[in-house]
Amino acid sequence: MKNIIKTSVLSLIIGGSLVSCNDFLTIDPIDKPVLETYYTTPAALQSTTMALYASKTWSNFHMNFQWKLDMINGDIYYTYSDEGQWYFGTYTSVNPYLNEGWKGIYNVILDANSIIHDIVPICGGTITQADKDQALGEARAMRGYCHYMLAEVWHDVPVIENNTEMISSGNLDVPRNTQASVYRFAMEDLDAAVELLPEETTDNYRLNKRKARALRAKLAVTMAAHKDYGYDRDALYAKAAADALDVIENTQALTQIDFSTLFDVEANNGPESILAIQCGVLGYSYGNARNTAWSRSSVIADQTWGAGKGPTLSLQQMYDRNDKRRMWTYMTNGDVYPMLNRAGGGYTYQYVSRDGNGDVLEDRNEMLAHIKKYIIGKGADCDGNVGINQDAANNIYLMRLADVYLTYVEAKMGTASSTSDATAMKYYNMVRQRAGVAEASSVTYMELLKERRRELAFESQTWFDTQRYRYREGNAAALEMLNNGYGTGLNRASMIVPDYNKYPTIDASNENNRDIYIVVSNTADGGQYDEILLTDLSFVAPIPAAVSSSSPALMGEPVDYYGGAAE
Numbered sequence: 001m002k003n004i005i006k007t008s009v010l011s012l013i014i015g016g017s018l019v020s021c022n023d024f025l026t027i028d029p030i031d032k033p034v035l036e037t038y039y040t041t042p043a044a045l046q047s048t049t050m051a052l053y054a055s056k057t058w059s060n061f062h063m064n065f066q067w068k069l070d071m072i073n074g075d076i077y078y079t080y081s082d083e084g085q086w087y088f089g090t091y092t093s094v095n096p097y098l099n100e101g102w103k104g105i106y107n108v109i110l111d112a113n114s115i116i117h118d119i120v121p122i123c124g125g126t127i128t129q130a131d132k133d134q135a136l137g138e139a140r141a142m143r144g145y146c147h148y149m150l151a152e153v154w155h156d157v158p159v160i161e162n163n164t165e166m167i168s169s170g171n172l173d174v175p176r177n178t179q180a181s182v183y184r185f186a187m188e189d190l191d192a193a194v195e196l197l198p199e200e201t202t203d204n205y206r207l208n209k210r211k212a213r214a215l216r217a218k219l220a221v222t223m224a225a226h227k228d229y230g231y232d233r234d235a236l237y238a239k240a241a242a243d244a245l246d247v248i249e250n251t252q253a254l255t256q257i258d259f260s261t262l263f264d265v266e267a268n269n270g271p272e273s274i275l276a277i278q279c280g281v282l283g284y285s286y287g288n289a290r291n292t293a294w295s296r297s298s299v300i301a302d303q304t305w306g307a308g309k310g311p312t313l314s315l316q317q318m319y320d321r322n323d324k325r326r327m328w329t330y331m332t333n334g335d336v337y338p339m340l341n342r343a344g345g346g347y348t349y350q351y352v353s354r355d356g357n358g359d360v361l362e363d364r365n366e367m368l369a370h371i372k373k374y375i376i377g378k379g380a381d382c383d384g385n386v387g388i389n390q391d392a393a394n395n396i397y398l399m400r401l402a403d404v405y406l407t408y409v410e411a412k413m414g415t416a417s418s419t420s421d422a423t424a425m426k427y428y429n430m431v432r433q434r435a436g437v438a439e440a441s442s443v444t445y446m447e448l449l450k451e452r453r454r455e456l457a458f459e460s461q462t463w464f465d466t467q468r469y470r471y472r473e474g475n476a477a478a479l480e481m482l483n484n485g486y487g488t489g490l491n492r493a494s495m496i497v498p499d500y501n502k503y504p505t506i507d508a509s510n511e512n513n514r515d516i517y518i519v520v521s522n523t524a525d526g527g528q529y530d531e532i533l534l535t536d537l538s539f540v541a542p543i544p545a546a547v548s549s550s551s552p553a554l555m556g557e558p559v560d561y562y563g564g565a566a567e
Helices: 002-015 042-053 055-064 069-074 081-088 094-121 129-153 164-171 179-196 209-225 233-249 292-293 403-411 422-434 444-457 463-472 475-483
Strands: 273-277 330-332 360-363 369-371 398-402 495-498 517-520
Touching: 042 055, 042 094, 042 129, 042 273, 055 094, 055 273, 069 081, 069 463, 069 517, 081 094, 094 129, 094 164, 129 179, 129 209, 129 463, 179 209, 209 233, 209 273, 209 398, 209 403, 209 463, 233 403, 273 403, 398 403, 403 422, 403 444, 422 444, 444 463, 463 475
Parallel strands: none
Antiparallel strands: 273 398, 330 369, 495 517
C-alpha cells in the first residue's frame, strides 16, 4: 500500500492540501493494491489503466471546471455567482472552480505516473512486453495531453513526471515550468505514446496509435501557432498534417456519422470518438453531469439547474438557417425533440411554456434559447441512462473526429492566412456537408475558427482555439474577436428583452412571438449589463490560491523544466 499512500500525498499537495470533510479533496488515483501478486495478468493491468478514462478520475475537471471555458470564450451565457465570474472574465485566484480544474487535471497525471513508475515495473506472470507497452503508451499519451491542457489554461505550470520520486526526495514545493518546456515534455510523451501503442485495442474507448496521433496533431498546431518560441513552425504544421491525415484516412468517413446522435449514449466510443471521459449511472462524479447542469427544466430532466444558461447571441448568429448542427447544439422556439419528455408525447421548445391551467412551466431566459448538446432527458426517456446524482451515461468528448478534420485544415494552412489546398478543402467541406451547409473553395483562418465554433460549441474547445489565434495574431486581435462576438457585433452583454414600447402587454397570447422581443446591449436600452470587455488578463488563469498557499514556489518565476532554452 506504500505507493498508494505516496501518490495520495502528492495529490493533496497539487490539489492544495486543503483540510476538509469533503471526500473529493482526498484523491486516491489507484483503486487496486500495488502488489506483485496482483499484477500478473493482462486483465489486472488493464483494470488499472481503465482509470485513466473514468469519469471519477476526471470528475473535478469535468464537473466543476471544464465548461467554464465555454463561458469565458463567450459560448455559454451564465452570470450567477462564482460561475458568472468566468462570463465576465473577473475570476481571481480564489475562484473555487480554478482549484477544481487544476486538481482535476493533475489527478489524471498522478494516475498516469503511478502506471508508468509504480505499476508497470512490477508486472509479471502472463503480462507480455506488448501489454506493458500498451499500458505505458496509454499513460504517456494521457499525461502528455493533460500537460497540454494545463499549458493552455495556466501557461506556466509544474511538470509532474514522477511523483513517487518527488515524495521520496522530499521535493514537494515545486516551481512552475515555462509553457515552452511544458510543450516539449508533452510532445515527448505523445511521441513515445505513438511508438508504444498498438494499431488497435480490444476496448474501443482506449487510446491506440491512431488516436495518439490525433492528440499529437493538436499539440503540434498549438506549438506551431507560437511566433515567440523559436520553433520550426513549418515542420510542426507538417507533423500535425501527417498525423491528422493518418487518422482521417483510417477512420470511418465523417459524412457517414450522424451528428444528431453524437452526444447520446448510443454514440459512446463510436467512430467519432478519439478520446472521451467514460461515464455511467453509478452515482455522483461517476457520470456526465451536464444533463443536470444544463437542462432547462424538470419537464425534460429529473434534476435541473440550467434555466439561466443558454447559447450566447453571438454563438446563435454563427449558424446558417439550414445548418443541421444547430438544433442539436441548442434549442429555440419551435424545435421538436421526440426523445425528450416521452411521457408527454415529446418536447417542443417554446420561449415560455404553460400547463393546462395557464401557469408557467418554463420561462424564457435572456437568450431565448437553451443548450441541447449532451442533454438526453429523464431516466425514463433513455432506458435509465440518467441517474439522480448528476450521473448520466453519455461520455464527454475530449477530442473527436471532426476536430481532427479541422485540425488538418489548420495544419495545411500553416503560417498563411488562408488555404485552398485541395485535400484540406475536401475535409473542410466534409464537415460542412454533414452539417448540410454550402461548400467552400477556400477558407481563411478566421473562417476556420468560426467553423470550429459551430461544430464544437459547448465542448470546451473554443478556448483552445482562441489561444492559438492569440499566439498567431496577438492579444489585441483575440480580444477584438471575443469582445465583438466573432465579428457579429454582439458583445457578451447582448441579450433579448420584450419591446414594451411596442407591446406594453406580454402574456400567453404573444409571449412566443419572436417579433415582440428586441436585442439590447446596455442598461440604457433595458439590458442587465453594459458592455462587458475581457482584457489581456483573461487569457492566462491565475494559480489557484489554495495551491499556492501550500506550495509557495509556484509564485516564483517559471523555470525551464530542462534547464535550458526551449527547443
